[in-house]
Amino acid sequence: MDSKRANLLIACLVTATTVMILNETLLSVALPAIMADFHLSADIAQWLSTGFMLTMAVVIPVTGYIQQVLPTRTIFITSVVLFLVGTFVAALAPGFMVVLVGRILQAAGTAIIIPLLMTVVLTIVEPSSRGSVMGIITVAIAVAPTVGPTLSGLILSFATWHWLFWIMLVLGILVFFAGLRLLVNVGEVRRIPLDILSVVLSALGFGGLVYALSSISAVVEHGNKIPVFVGIAGVVLLAVFVLRQLRLVTTYGPLLDVRVLKERNFTLGMCAILGGFGVIIGVSMVLPLYLQGSVHVSEILTGLVVLPGGLLQGFMSPFIGRLYDRYGPRPLAIPGALVLCLGVWAFVFVVPSGKLSLIILSHILVALGMGLVMTPMMTAALGALPKRLYSHGSAVLNTLQQLAGAAGTALLIAMMTLGQNSALESGVSLPEAMSHGTQVAFAVAGVIAILVLVAVLFVRRPDDAPTPAE
Incomplete structure (x- = not known):
């Protein structure tokens, strides 16, 4: 494939991925308005986010099989059509359950497009140039969620929440027709039987684990034991799933080939990505709660606080990719992990002051550090x-990223809640208690960031790593 055609194909997939991932976080700021319209409690409305994550966790493991048996154009069209139908349904929804169905369809489309983008890039881009392209992909995966709440706040300042879906629908239609014109099939299609039992085990295992992690606040605050049992069942089912995949290697092929975890560089790099992703997603959930509950800033200002870091990461990611092509992962990822640690621990000391300038600076450090880690480690x-x-x-990487995002959010929110409740018992005011809880959450995030630093120390450039036997 000539370079011009390859660049157009990648640009189309990156644009589609950006639109869909942007949509994933666009609804977070709109939840209060949806709750008011449909007279919902917060725990019910939260299913618009939880349902999205559950669907992603169920669908992504199947994409490895899908990409082997269907051509690229068919997969792209299926993904975008699912997203468009879900967006249209949600925009016209007369009730909450219809919105939820729309979000589930959107999530199914999003779950298909992300692994497709990565596989196409690995297939058609030469190893010497992959860092540059992966840097652009990082813009979609890491930056779009940061911009989502800000864009949502701006739209909601002059329109209803329905317009969030109408705008996504227009963008999705443009991407769809661009894909029909530009996309060509990449790689070879094979006829492989689908193991239904593996699909069921994967759906129940990953879905159960994501649900349990997403519901951990109910365990901490109300003593609800159901998520604990669901989580244990999810772990057991995933263990059975992994054993079955190893067994299917010798027959007609696994649904998800877990032998990728035997590659040292893949596993270490993935651990760094998952740790960093859990931190950045967890921070993005805790920070708005702190800003609005303790510092008493508006929704729009909350979005603007995290915008500089997101924009900087987006601007830097393509350059980081080019530097990777020249110098490899460690000269970028090691300083990046150090900056990530510095930014997260800075939050611990800055939070009590409530100074927005210091909070913005800390978030910029976190975003910059994550940018320096994510592109090199992914590549x-x-x-x-x-x-x-x-x-x-x-x-595998994208499935576990969903688990890492859910785990990071659940862990930091739980730590924030425990810290806040402990402070309230000592007699301080609610804003002060929330500030203390936020410190506890960021301290836990700081420990995870240190583990990310440890992981990146051992990741080597693929050219220097042992090549697995074909």
Whole structure:
């Protein structure tokens, strides 16, 4: 494939991915308005986010199989059509359940497009240029969620929440027609039987674990034991799923080839990505609660506080990718992990002051550090795999990213709640208690950031890593 055609294909997939991931966080600021319209409690309305994550966790593991048996254009069209139908349904929704159905369809489309983008890039881009392209992908995966709440706040300042979906629908239609014109099939299609039992085990296992992690606040605050039992069942089912995939290797092929985890570079790089992703998603959930509950800033200002960091990461990511192509992962990821640690621990000391300038600076450090970690680790991890495992590697990475995002959010929110309740018992005011709880949450995030630093120390450039036997 000539370079012009390859660039157009990647640009189309990156744009589609950006639109869909932007949509994932667009609704967070609109939840109060939806709750008011449909007379919902917060725990019911939260299913618009939880349902989205659950669907992603269920669908992504199947994408490794889908990419082997269907051509690229068919997968793209299916993904975008699911997203468009879901967006249209949600925009016209007369009630909450219809909005939820729309979000589930949107999530199914999003779950298909992200692994497809990574697999196509690994297939058609030369190893010497992958860092540059992965830097652009990082803009979609890491920056779009940061911009989402800000864009949502601006739209809601002059329109109803329905317009969030109408705007996404217009963008999705443009992406759809661009894809029909530009997309060509990449790679070879094979006829492989689908193991239904693996699909069921994957859906119940990953879905159960994401639900349990998303519901951890109910365990902490109300002593609800159901998420605990669901989480344990999810872990058991995933263990059975992994054993079955290893067994299917010797027969007609696994749904998700977990042998990718035997590649040292892939596993270490993935651990760094998952830790960093859990931190950045958890911080993005805790920070708005602190700003609005303790510092008493508006929704729009809350979005603007995190915007500089997101924009900086988006601006830097393509350059970080080019530097990776020249110098490899460690000269970028090690300083990046140090900056990530510095930014997260800075939050711990800045939070009591409530100074927005220091909070913005701390968030910029976190975003910059994550940018320096994510692109090199993603490129080094996936690039270490043999070509036949590209689709499975991207499916494993994206599936576990969903778990990391849910776990990071659940853990930091739980720590924030415990810290806040402890402070309230000592007799301080609610804003002070929330500030203390936020400090506890960021301290836990700081420990995770240190583990990210440890992981990146051992990741090597794929050219220097042992190549798995084909």
